[in-house]
Amino acid sequence: MVTEPVERARAVAAAIPDPELPVVTLGDLGILRDVRHTPDGGIEVLITPTYSGCPAMDAIRDDLRRALPGVTITTVLSPPWTTDWITEEGRRKLREHGISPPGRAVMVALTVRCPRCGSPRTRLVSRYSSTACKAHYVCRDCLEPFDHVKEI
Amino acid sequence: MIEALEIGDDCLVLSQRLAEWVTRAPTLEEDIALANLSLDLLGQARALLSRAGDEDELAYLRDPEGFRNCLLVEQPNGDFAHTVVRHLLYTAFLHALYTSHPGDEVAAKGVKELAYHRDYAALWTVRLGRGTEESHRRMAKALETLWPFTDELFEGRPELREPWAAHVSRALDTAGLAVPANAPQRSGGRRGEHTEHLTELLRELQSLHREHLGASW
Numbered sequence: 001m002v003t004e005p006v007e008r009a010r011a012v013a014a015a016i017p018d019p020e021l022p023v024v025t026l027g028d029l030g031i032l033r034d035v036r037h038t039p040d041g042g043i044e045v046l047i048t049p050t051y052s053g054c055p056a057m058d059a060i061r062d063d064l065r066r067a068l069p070g071v072t073i074t075t076v077l078s079p080p081w082t083t084d085w086i087t088e089e090g091r092r093k094l095r096e097h098g099i100s101p102p103g104r105a106v107m108v109a110l111t112v113r114c115p116r117c118g119s120p121r122t123r124l125v126s127r128y129s130s131t132a133c134k135a136h137y138v139c140r141d142c143l144e145p146f147d148h149v150k151e152i
Numbered sequence: 153m154i155e156a157l158e159i160g161d162d163c164l165v166l167s168q169r170l171a172e173w174v175t176r177a178p179t180l181e182e183d184i185a186l187a188n189l190s191l192d193l194l195g196q197a198r199a200l201l202s203r204a205g206d207e208d209e210l211a212y213l214r215d216p217e218g219f220r221n222c223l224l225v226e227q228p229n230g231d232f233a234h235t236v237v238r239h240l241l242y243t244a245f246l247h248a249l250y251t252s253h254p255g256d257e258v259a260a261k262g263v264k265e266l267a268y269h270r271d272y273a274a275l276w277t278v279r280l281g282r283g284t285e286e287s288h289r290r291m292a293k294a295l296e297t298l299w300p301f302t303d304e305l306f307e308g309r310p311e312l313r314e315p316w317a318a319h320v321s322r323a324l325d326t327a328g329l330a331v332p333a334n335a336p337q338r339s340g341g342r343r344g345e346h347t348e349h350l351t352e353l354l355r356e357l358q359s360l361h362r363e364h365l366g367a368s369w
């Protein structure tokens with residue numbers, strides 16, 4: 001089977017936790033774009049940043065090199081990452097860890113629900129939060145502040 | 153393709169200016185917001201400068217006259233009103249530029265980030281313009297100081313003026329602010345003729361690298 005080492009590498013890469021949001025993996029977030037053979041028989045892993053300046057990219061490359069010694073790591077910008085690539089599994093994990101998952105990136109303003117009590121009565125505090133990809137909200141019912149992965 | 157050196161330098165210099173607010177912003181939320189805006193621009197700067205050459209050499213080892221950024225982005229932060237007005241004027245331009253280059257991968261990614269930058273600046277423009285007498289006065293002063301650097305944005309890119317003006321005037325109208333009349337215009341940044349503020353900015357940006365050449369973390 002020619003594809004076998006590639007599939008193995010893909011599974012390993014996809015399971016690496018994101019350095020800033022360790023509850024989700026590179027696969028969950030859609031940061032892992034492809035794993036493929038290089039012409040010289042090696043393996044190439046393609047990743048894409050969530051935001052242009054995402055400071056986690058160096059840590060992600062280090063983690064990939066440790067987990068898959070010898071692979072070539074290539075960063076691609078196109079097509080640009082969108083929160084629509086976060087898997088259902090990834091959304092569930094975010095919610096379970098108190099981070100509100102993004103809605104669909106089509107620009108319709110949907111209610112952001114509190115990940116703790118489920119209330120739709122929430123208020124945007126700031127569009128920027130602990131990382132570039134999140135906004136800061138507060139729940140009007142349970143009064144808890146929480147992060148929301150903002151649609152992009 | 154986008155002019156890698158000109159726009160890469162714009163992004164780098166503005167990123168550095170915004171980073172100067174870190175730990176000094178008016179509130180914690182703004183501190184974080186400005187740091188995030190700075191990071192977006194730094195990421196775009198790195199991608200663009202890597203096209204023009206070695207990103208580290210370009211950022212850390214060029215003298216001011218080697219930089220091709222527009223004069224607007226190197227202007228000092230001043231008070232928060234100056235930072236907001238500078239961001240309104242510049243990001244409306246960069247958003248229009250990226251929009252006009254849909255086939256460029258840095259632009260295609262950056263345009264989604266710039267949409268947030270434009271909104272951030274427009275929201276603050278309205279809030280401060282319609283806030284108190286003092287906040288309105290400061291916004292008017294900032295507009296007067298920074299408007300002279302706007303014509304330069306459109307040198308060689310006249311087609312971007314219309315989408316830029318539409319966004320900027322909508323924000324200013326809503327904020328109750330007027331465009332300064334007969335403002336004299338300055339330019340030269342794209343030719344390496346900068347204001348003294350760039351020298352001071354680069355001294356800080358480059359000091360560590362120049363003192364410890366080849367050092368790494």
